[in-house]
Amino acid sequence: MLRIDRSANGEVVITLSGRMDPESIAELETLIQAETSGRPVVLDVKDLVLAGQDAVDFLARCEAGGVRLLHCAPYVREWITRQNMGS
16 A cells, blocks of 8 residues: 655655555556646655566656656665666
8 A cells, every 4th residue: 555645845745655556656647747836746755665667667757757756765766777778
């Protein structure tokens, strides 16, 4: 189960905690696309548990689309970097 908390100040921060699965990825994609405020979107992934390649693909797509990842674990950052190099 993934918990999603949204806050906004100068930017929209979406804090994720728990396990990311395909259903939660779809929900997050919808949530990010719905942000029409023009403020930058940040995903705080400090307490996120990745559940496979789909989650890494999603985070890589987010980053490529201008979403900043906050508190990204080094092993996740490396996985995303390798993913991007293979594209």
